[in-house]
Amino acid sequence: MVVERNLPPIDELVLTILSQNTSNVNMYRGYHALKEAYDTWEEVLEAPQSEVADTIRSSGFFRIKAERIQASLGEIKQRVGGLDIGLLDHMDRDEALDWLTSLHGVGPKTASIVLLFCFGKPTLPVDTHVWRVTKRLGLISHNTSREQAQPLLEEIIPENCIYSLNHNLVKHGREICKARSPKCDICFLRSICDYYKKTKRPESSS
């Protein structure tokens, strides 16, 4: 089952910035702390940066995240006159990606998450799980960078599958195809997996 994340776009943007280099648990701790401390994103923007950083301490890398959150909110306000990124809905995927990634602290993964989850645009956020699993499966070559992976994968994945595939790749990477010890013995993708064929299939090791 695909669990939908159904936040307003600015909330999703802030949440995704908070997710950088931390666990989901800590990401949500930082997000809920912000929502409890401030009534609006305007207040977050106007607050002293050290205060915002203190509020999101539990999310890790809190100083740099506070700086990125305030910088991106500030740029949005400057460009559109308010904290609303609904204009992305009227842009095509590439234009919307360019708009978001031109904000300070917003990279392709963060932008893709906002566009996929909030606007239903067919962008594939390539996080560490998507990157690792698709490389092991052989959908992209082992030396493909994360930045290169996104357009390559988007080219071969039908647009209407991107949302569910993203969810399933992340879940598979977290639970089965783990970075250090992939659980190939119980993986249903063994028969189509390059990594398994090359390194674990019984006949290849005999």
Ligand code: SF4
């Ligand atoms: S067979 Fe192993 S390496 Fe391949 S996708 Fe499954 S867990 Fe990952």
